[in-house]
Amino acid sequence: MQDLLTGFRRIHLCHQPTPLEEMPRLTASLGGPRLWIKRDDCTGLATGGNKTRKLEFLMAAAHDAGADMIVTQGAVQSNHVRQTAAAAAKLGMKCHALLERRVPNTGAGYERTGNVLFDQMFGTTIEFRPPGLDMNAEAQAVTDRLRDEGNKPYFIPGGGSNEIGALGYVASAQEILHQINAMNIDLKLLVVATGSAGTQAGLVAGFHAHGCDIPIMGISVRQPHDIQVENVYRLAVKTAALLTDKPLGRDHVLVDDGYVGEGYGIPTDGTIAATNALASHEGILLDPVYSGKGMAGLIGRIGNGDISKDGDVIFLHTGGAVSLFAYEDQFGSSTAAE
Numbered sequence: 001m002q003d004l005l006t007g008f009r010r011i012h013l014c015h016q017p018t019p020l021e022e023m024p025r026l027t028a029s030l031g032g033p034r035l036w037i038k039r040d041d042c043t044g045l046a047t048g049g050n051k052t053r054k055l056e057f058l059m060a061a062a063h064d065a066g067a068d069m070i071v072t073q074g075a076v077q078s079n080h081v082r083q084t085a086a087a088a089a090k091l092g093m094k095c096h097a098l099l100e101r102r103v104p105n106t107g108a109g110y111e112r113t114g115n116v117l118f119d120q121m122f123g124t125t126i127e128f129r130p131p132g133l134d135m136n137a138e139a140q141a142v143t144d145r146l147r148d149e150g151n152k153p154y155f156i157p158g159g160g161s162n163e164i165g166a167l168g169y170v171a172s173a174q175e176i177l178h179q180i181n182a183m184n185i186d187l188k189l190l191v192v193a194t195g196s197a198g199t200q201a202g203l204v205a206g207f208h209a210h211g212c213d214i215p216i217m218g219i220s221v222r223q224p225h226d227i228q229v230e231n232v233y234r235l236a237v238k239t240a241a242l243l244t245d246k247p248l249g250r251d252h253v254l255v256d257d258g259y260v261g262e263g264y265g266i267p268t269d270g271t272i273a274a275t276n277a278l279a280s281h282e283g284i285l286l287d288p289v290y291s292g293k294g295m296a297g298l299i300g301r302i303g304n305g306d307i308s309k310d311g312d313v314i315f316l317h318t319g320g321a322v323s324l325f326a327y328e329d330q331f332g333s334s335t336a337a338e
């Protein structure tokens, strides 16, 4: 298989390939299909996660632009900000982050522990913002201010989700294609949580560029179906255009918005049950905002027959368990004992 990424500038940050592991006890508890987990929670940088793959390309672009500082944004418990802060520290750059108070009624440690604690340890400077602003526009305005003050800032959008960052998920798609081939996996479906869209867009572009039409189901953590399909499709088209001339059809983008619940960052009963199921059956930690909802979607779609029990299904674990500490009240011993 040809590596489509050889021509792109990249800084090594990520442990890769990440393992592709079987989940026999979860499979048995659901009565099939054969379930696998792609461990992109194990990318290595600062407790890992999906943003590290994107940052290999984004930090190279920042370096080539002569930047000495990264500016980015996310929700308070952003895994993207934490990984960006760590990458900046590792490369000797400053990092400035805008954190949106997007999630209502959070617990006591929400603005102190988990990702926020790590952001501070990596030396990132933080500004908070109220909910509902155009956060990329806010961060771009701050980038201009920091430039006027004599810095050389480079702006990375929320989630690292532009066509440069999405190349990181072309890399993951290529790894998956290698692994299913080497391990004789009869892959019928890939399932992943989808938020700022770069992960699913890169996977879709990567499979498409390699002529693979195995479906990829995004479980939305925030947006309704039509908006999320549009966000993923738009970015997948831009990313695919860097790799191939073949046109990408909108039918490559599948989204289920049935597991969002009350909104971004608010775990549902299903999120908590799925997270506890992975912990108790496989010893794997998911997270309350993304991968727990993604897994609730996978389990729900097996339960209602939308996912067939034949063949193999891969869940892409995108990381984020660090934020469990900020949701202690919902995942503590009282819920685990039930």
Ligand SMILES: *Cc1c(COP(=O)(O)O)cnc(C)c1O
Pocket (backbone or CB within 6 Å): 049, 050, 051, 079, 080, 159, 161, 193, 194, 195, 196, 197, 198, 199, 200, 287, 290, 291, 318, 319, 320
């Ligand atoms: C950011 C994130 C996602 C979603 O990825 P996008 O590229 O933003 O769609 C999923 N899981 C975790 C843990 C994340 O931090």
